[in-house]
Amino acid sequence: xHLCIVSPFPPAISGVGQYGWHVTAxxxxxxxxxxxxxxxxxxxxxSAGEARLPAPVTVRRAWRRDDPGAAVAVLQALLAHxxxxxxxxxxxxxxxxxxxxxxxxxxxxxxxxxxxxxVMVTLHEVFETARxxxxxxxxxxxxxxxxxLATRLLLDADAVGVTLRRYAALLRERYGASNIHYLxxxxxxxxxxxxxxxxxxxxxxxxxxxxxxxxxxxxxxxAFGAVRARFPDATLTIAGGDHPRFPGYSRQARREFxxxxxxxxxxxxxxxxxxxxxAQASLVAVPYLATTGASSVLNRAAALGRPVIASDLPDIxxxxxxxxxxxxxxxxxxxxALARALMDLLGDPARQAxxxxxxxxxxxxxxxxxxxxxxxxLIEAVAAxxxxxxxxxx
Numbered sequence: 591x592h593l594c595i596v597s598p599f600p601p602a603i604s605g606v607g608q609y610g611w612h613v614t615a616x617x618x619x620x621x622x623x624x625x626x627x628x629x630x631x632x633x634x635x636x637s638a639g640e641a642r643l644p645a646p647v648t649v650r651r652a653w654r655r656d657d658p659g660a661a662v663a664v665l666q667a668l669l670a671h672x673x674x675x676x677x678x679x680x681x682x683x684x685x686x687x688x689x690x691x692x693x694x695x696x697x698x699x700x701x702x703x704x705x706x707x708x709v710m711v712t713l714h715e716v717f718e719t720a721r722x723x724x725x726x727x728x729x730x731x732x733x734x735x736x737x738x739l740a741t742r743l744l745l746d747a748d749a750v751g752v753t754l755r756r757y758a759a760l761l762r763e764r765y766g767a768s769n770i771h772y773l774x775x776x777x778x779x780x781x782x783x784x785x786x787x788x789x790x791x792x793x794x795x796x797x798x799x800x801x802x803x804x805x806x807x808x809x810x811x812x813a814f815g816a817v818r819a820r821f822p823d824a825t826l827t828i829a830g831g832d833h834p835r836f837p838g839y840s841r842q843a844r845r846e847f848x849x850x851x852x853x854x855x856x857x858x859x860x861x862x863x864x865x866x867x868x869a870q871a872s873l874v875a876v877p878y879l880a881t882t883g884a885s886s887v888l889n890r891a892a893a894l895g896r897p898v899i900a901s902d903l904p905d906i907x908x909x910x911x912x913x914x915x916x917x918x919x920x921x922x923x924x925x926x927a928l929a930r931a932l933m934d935l936l937g938d939p940a941r942q943a944x945x946x947x948x949x950x951x952x953x954x955x956x957x958x959x960x961x962x963x964x965x966x967x968l969i970e971a972v973a974a975x976x977x978x979x980x981x982x983x984x
Contacts, residue, residue, distance in 0.1 A: 592625040593617070593969060594671055596664055596698065597679035598834075599630035599649065605800065605886045606681035606714050611643075612778035613679070616962030618644045622970070629667050631655055631684075653695075655834065656686035661698040668702055675708040675973040677965070680744060682715045682737065682882070687835050693736050700743040708972045711747040712773070714883040716757050741765065748972040751965075753884040754908045773964055774912060775884040776956035779861075783895035783950045784869040793817075793824040793936045796871035796896070798864065798887055801840040802833035806877035806901065809925050811847050813877075816929035818852055821936055829867055831858035868894045873935055873942060876900035879922050884909045888917070892949035897942045899931050914952040916945055 597610030610628075618626055629652040643649070652667040653660040668676060678699045685695030703709045717737035744750065745765055751773040752758050761767045795814065799805045807828070814826045832839050844855055859867060868874075874891035878901045885906050891898050892915050900906050901922035910917045918935055920928045935942060 591623050591675065591970065591973060592627070592671070592673040593623050594668055594673040594676045595626060595628045595679065596668075596676065597628065597630060598681070598684050599628060599633070605883070606679060606684055608778070608886060609712075609714070609775075610679040612958060613962060613965060614647055615643055616958045617965060618647050619959070620962055620966045622966045625673075627671055627673065629653065629664055653685075655684075656688070656691055658691055658694055660685050660691070660695045661701065664695075664698045665701050665705065668707060669705060673707070675710065675969050676702055677969060678702075678709065678711045678744075678747070680711055680713055682717060682740070683835060689733060689736055693740055696740045696744060700746050703746060703748070708975070709747040710749045710751065710969055710972050711744050712751040712753070713741075713744055713757070713761075714753065716752075716760055717741065745769070748975065749968050751968065754905065755912055756904070756908050757883075771968060773961060774956050775886065775889050775909065776913075776958060776961045777889060777893040777953040778886070778958055779865070779890065779893050781893045781950055781953045781957065783946055784865070786872075787869055790870040791823070791825040791827075792872075793821045794827055794870055794872050795824065795932060795936075796827045796829065796867060796874045796891075797877075798829045798859070798867065798874065798890075799876075800830055800833040801843065802836040803839070804878060804880040805833075806879045806922070807843055808846075809879070809923055809928060810875055810877045811850055811853070812925040813929035813932060814852065815850065816926070817932050817936070820933050824936065825852050825854055827854045827856060827867060827871065829856040829859050829864070864890070865894065868896055871896055873897045873899060873932075875928075875932070876906060877920070877922075877928055878903060878906065881905040888915065889913065889953070893953040895946040895950045897935060897945035897949075899928070899935060913956060915949045918945075 595614055598607035600607055600611050614628060617623060626647045628649040630649055632651045632654045653663045683692055685692045699709050699711050745767045749769050749771055751771045753773055753775045755772055758770045758772050761770050797810055817824050847853060874896045876887055876898060881903050883905060888898055888909050899918040902919040903922055918931050920931045
């Protein structure tokens with residue numbers, strides 16, 4: 591089977607893009623596809639990440655963010671390749687920073703299906719659950735109308751996957767969708783209780799994300815000031831690139847917090863680099879003020895045996911509960927409460943170890959191989975259902 595995959599793709603930093611990269615690699619390992627063609631966004635330095643993908647994956651940079659013509663470019667590429675099926679790995683803002691560009695881009699799955707292509711969509715975000723203003727997005731009648739219509743059009747796919755059960759329930763109830771499939775996010779790395787290397791900082795807090803105002807860095811830095819009063823050797827390691835909608839944010843934050851001692855700024859990380867950074871960390875902080883979908887950071891930290899302190903937001907709590915993870919919770923935006931939680935966990939190595947062991951055990955139950963096999967099953971079923979109506983050989 592020849593599968594085309596439409597997705598943001600590394601080296602661009604985004605949770606949806608990283609998800610697409612890992613699932614694509616997992617699909618290749620199943621041995622069930624003769625060709626996997628990724629129709630990705632243009633990105634500087636793209637070839638480095640692509641070289642690590644196994645055969646039969648090829649990556650074609652077919653569309654650009656912020657281009658109103660992205661849908662046309664993707665559809666033309668699909669019709670040129672004429673695959674057996676298409677998987678759209680979709681985020682509501684994957685096509686750019688404007689509402690119009692994203693709406694036009696999100697028409698692509700519907701247009702592809704109208705052209706006779708079997709289509710599966712993974713919907714990472716459901717706008718009804720999002721706090722739009724906290725996310726830096728417009729919040730008004732036009733936004734709500736457009737997001738609602740875009741969701742309905744995405745649900746026109748042959749199959750729709752979601753990574754949270756709460757999203758599946760909402761889409762069935764509010765939209766009457768009957769083609770929803772729950773696909774646990776799972777572990778996108780070899781699950782292992784990483785030992786801390788000799789010479790690692792004694793009390794290191796890791797904050798790894800795609801940087802944006804709603805990620806809560808300012809709250810974390812405020813809390814870290816109180817942590818340093820109790821643990822003078824504490825460090826706060828800040829890693830990751832800018833969120834696509836907030837270019838330059840990490841540079842701005844670095845200037846803002848230049849006088850705060852104990853901060854280590856690492857910037858974007860490769861997969862191998864992130865593993866090394868995780869190994870050095872005592873714990874991982876997820877102090878978000880708002881979320882869009884399942885937390886990939888929480889899953890990564892759990893899979894590598896790092897305890898997590900996180901904001902008690904519905905999507906993050908659902909990610910933890912559905913995977914069977916144990917997390918130390920704090921109210922979003924509450925710096926004093928976050929400081930207390932950080933100090934409690936940093937001062938309790940036995941609890942750190944217990945959380946790490948429990949979460950590693952939980953993540954071993956949902957490896958990438960299981961996720962990839964489920965995707966392959968759904969994609970094959972979608973292709974089989976529509977094979978009589980359309981064939982790539984016609």
